[in-house]
Amino acid sequence: MDTATQSNAAKAQAQGPFFHRDSWLFFLGFFRGMYRRLSLTALGSAAQVLLIVPAIWLVKYAFDDAIPKGRIDQLVAIGLIILLLRLANAASAVWLRNINIKVINEAIFRIRYRLIDRMYSLPRAFHTREDPRLLHARIVQDTERLTQLSNALISRIFPSAIICLALCILLAILNFWLLLAILALIPFILLANRIMGRKISQKVVRFQRAFEQFSKGMNFVLRYMDLTQAQSAREEEMKRQSAVASLLKEETGQMASIYALNAQIQEMLTGLSGILIIVLGGIAVSTDAMTLGDFIAFYLAASFLNRHATFITTSFPDVLAGNASLQTLYALSSSADHHPYQGSDPHIFREELWIRNLWFSYGDKAILKGVDLNIRRGRKIAIVGANGSGKTTLIHLILGFYRPDEGSLQLDGKAYDGLDMMVLRRSVGWVMQHPLIFNGSIRENILYGNEECDSQALAEACGVAGVDAVTDDLPQGIETEVGEDGVRLSGGEKQRIALARALIRRPGLMILDEPTNHLDQAMISDLLSRLEKLPYQPAVLLISHDNQALSLADQVYRFQEGVLHPE
Numbered sequence: 001m002d003t004a005t006q007s008n009a010a011k012a013q014a015q016g017p018f019f020h021r022d023s024w025l026f027f028l029g030f031f032r033g034m035y036r037r038l039s040l041t042a043l044g045s046a047a048q049v050l051l052i053v054p055a056i057w058l059v060k061y062a063f064d065d066a067i068p069k070g071r072i073d074q075l076v077a078i079g080l081i082i083l084l085l086r087l088a089n090a091a092s093a094v095w096l097r098n099i100n101i102k103v104i105n106e107a108i109f110r111i112r113y114r115l116i117d118r119m120y121s122l123p124r125a126f127h128t129r130e131d132p133r134l135l136h137a138r139i140v141q142d143t144e145r146l147t148q149l150s151n152a153l154i155s156r157i158f159p160s161a162i163i164c165l166a167l168c169i170l171l172a173i174l175n176f177w178l179l180l181a182i183l184a185l186i187p188f189i190l191l192a193n194r195i196m197g198r199k200i201s202q203k204v205v206r207f208q209r210a211f212e213q214f215s216k217g218m219n220f221v222l223r224y225m226d227l228t229q230a231q232s233a234r235e236e237e238m239k240r241q242s243a244v245a246s247l248l249k250e251e252t253g254q255m256a257s258i259y260a261l262n263a264q265i266q267e268m269l270t271g272l273s274g275i276l277i278i279v280l281g282g283i284a285v286s287t288d289a290m291t292l293g294d295f296i297a298f299y300l301a302a303s304f305l306n307r308h309a310t311f312i313t314t315s316f317p318d319v320l321a322g323n324a325s326l327q328t329l330y331a332l333s334s335s336a337d338h339h340p341y342q343g344s345d346p347h348i349f350r351e352e353l354w355i356r357n358l359w360f361s362y363g364d365k366a367i368l369k370g371v372d373l374n375i376r377r378g379r380k381i382a383i384v385g386a387n388g389s390g391k392t393t394l395i396h397l398i399l400g401f402y403r404p405d406e407g408s409l410q411l412d413g414k415a416y417d418g419l420d421m422m423v424l425r426r427s428v429g430w431v432m433q434h435p436l437i438f439n440g441s442i443r444e445n446i447l448y449g450n451e452e453c454d455s456q457a458l459a460e461a462c463g464v465a466g467v468d469a470v471t472d473d474l475p476q477g478i479e480t481e482v483g484e485d486g487v488r489l490s491g492g493e494k495q496r497i498a499l500a501r502a503l504i505r506r507p508g509l510m511i512l513d514e515p516t517n518h519l520d521q522a523m524i525s526d527l528l529s530r531l532e533k534l535p536y537q538p539a540v541l542l543i544s545h546d547n548q549a550l551s552l553a554d555q556v557y558r559f560q561e562g563v564l565h566p567e
Contacts, residue, residue, distance in 0.1 A: 020323075023330035027146070030110040034103045038154065041103075044096045045159035049166035051089040052304060055082045056170065056297045064293030097155060104150040108143060111329070115139050118333055124401040126337040137215035138332065141208070142325035149322020152315040160308035167305040174298045175290060178280055182273045182302065189269050193313065196262045197320060203255045204321045208328075210244075210251040217244045259317055266313040270306050277302050340403035343418040348427035349508030349539070350412050352376040353398065358407035360393060367393045369562035371407070377508055380528060380540040382550060385559030391543045392433070395511055398541075399425055429502030429538070433514040435494045437486030442471060443478045445486075446500045453504050464530045465499035466523070491518035499527070509539045514546075521552075528552055 031038065058078045066074040119127075119135070171179040221228070221241060228237050277299055284290040290298075358371040367390045375381055385391050396402050397409065400421040409416045411424065437445055446461065447453060462468055462478070470493045471477045486494045495518040502510060510531065515524050531540060542553055550556050556567045 020327055020330075022334075023327050026330045026333065027111075027326055030107040030114070031103065034106065037099055037103050041096045041099050041154070042158060042162060044092060044099075045162045046166065048089055048092055048096075048159075049163055051085045051092070052163070052167070052301075053170055055085045056301050056304075058082055059300055060174075060291075060293040060297035062293070063296050064291050096159070100151075100155045104147060104154060107150060108147050111146060112139075112143050115143070115329065115333065118335075121339065122335065122337050123339050124396065126335065131216065133216040133219045134212055135332075136219070137212040138328055141211065141215070142329050145208075145318075145322045145325040146329070148318045149326065152318040152322070156311045156315045157319070160311040163308045164305055164312070167301050167308070170301050171298060171305065174294055174301065175281075175284065178277065178284065178290075178298060181276050181280055185269060185273055185276075189266070189313070192265050192269060193316060196258070196265065197316060200255075200258050200262060200317055201320045201324065203251070203258050204317075205324045207248075207251040207255045208321070208324060210248040213244050214248045217241045262317065263314060266310065270310055270313070273302065273306060339400075339421065341400050341416055341419065341421050343416070344420050345414065345418045346420050346423040347411060347414055348423060350377070352412060353509065353539075354408075354410040354413075355394075355398075356408050356410070358394075358397065358409070359405045360390075360397060360402065361405055366562055368397075368404070368564075371564045373557070373564060375509065375539050375541055377539045378532075378537040379555065380542060380553045382542040382544065382553030382556045383559065383564070384544055384547060384550065384556065386545055389559035390562055391545075391559060392513065395430065395513060395541075395543065398511070399428065399430065426505055427508045429505060429507035429510045431495065431498045431502050431510070431512050431515065433517060435486075435498035437482055437489065437494050437497060439482070439484040441476075441479045441481055442467070442497060445482065445497050446478075446504060448501060450501075450504050457504050457506070458500075461500040461503040464503055464527070464534065465496045466527070467496050467500045470496055492523075495519055506534075506536050507538050508536070509541065511541045511543065513543045515542070515544070525552055 058081060062075060062078050065071070066078065119139075168179065168183075171182075217240070221237065228234055281290065281295045281298060285292055285295045353373075353375040355371055355373040355375075358368050358373075359366070360368040371390075371394065373381070373394075383391055383394070393402075397404060400416060400419075411419060438448070443458075446458065446467070450457075462471075467478070470489075471480065474480045480488075482488050482497075486497075489497070495515065512524075515527075519527070528540065531538060540553075550567070557564050558567055559565075
């Protein structure tokens, strides 16, 4: 995690297990526009008390009047009315729960959408620093914990708190002094929650980090299965993953134990209230300070109170787990990293790109030193150099992934600072050294990001890239599924698909990064010949460590110790 993200996370943790103001405001912001529905459910929860109170008063009447006087018809009527009240209460609970579910799902969708968008808005430098497997684990698992947090707060804690307040008023009416005896337990319950809350919060964070490591390890096992088998590294990998799984087992056990201990403490304290009611209420009945009906009604109302108080106390672990996840996601979302260029001019590559006195370094290591280059439409430029000489770094600077330390880039005389990089990249076709092919059909891979392209553009791109030579021999042609990472394709076939993907936009600049890795010189020569015949005549930047590429270009440059020399 970057320094700014770590700082935000540290500040959040330092605020305690519940209230880190900024992270909670961040969270509540995703419920904007749904406060009316939340208010409706709060009022609905309060209205549920209107269904509980009559039932309790009917019980009181039954024991104080109907039973002593033997009024069977009244007892039957009381039973039917209480049944109807319970049915109405259940129906209203389901209705309110459905509203809450919709609100929560919408808020979590907004959070996930925000995080996905945030991943795209973070610069390449951030993604090269972070472990993508941990980012994946945190975003997926932590947003699910926010769902549990939202359910705990909206569906259990808030409604139960309203009902508990109303029941306390009812209990005060029935017997104020007995209620005070019960309320005397509250400081002990709060103290227990405070002590256990801190312990649970620590265990939850440790469990979450152990789970992230396990998720990361499983990702490695599945993704690099061929490498592990080919290197006969199964035993070593099993030891490594066993250590991770063992840590998760330990942290899971400790978290489960602290959850169980917390549940028992809460149950004991709330159960103590029932004992007090039986003892003190029984004394009051025996001394005629309470009627039997008052006692039964009080006990019944206290049982409802105990039930909803238990809902609140047993929801705290979900709140603590969600709070830790919330702070993690807030730190990620509020990272200070931003794209190197913030311009809005929708200019595309039309005629030429100028690179002047370009300097760039990774940390203290200088990669590019005073690079000058002019790339014009219709021209083929070759840059040759050893691995690590700065060729790929130059591509990343051209695409606006990084800002140079010194120097400038200009597109048709316009400085990069004012350009919209998303628009600029649409006019640049980049064929990577190792083409990225996802699980889907050949057509889907070619049309990725260009789904609206017409059949003519698709046919033209496939023809120039030589994809037809691949699909003609396949039973399903261009609809053939390629497997994860294009496992069913050769390196050359992947390269052709990537070429077609780049060409379908009819770019002003084509960047071919190490094409000789998968295509021989004859194929590259044929490709360049086809590119020359295209009506839009793109500029071609050929990046290679292979000297054979020299003969294919109009102008050749060589990287040596970060300096670009013309040949």
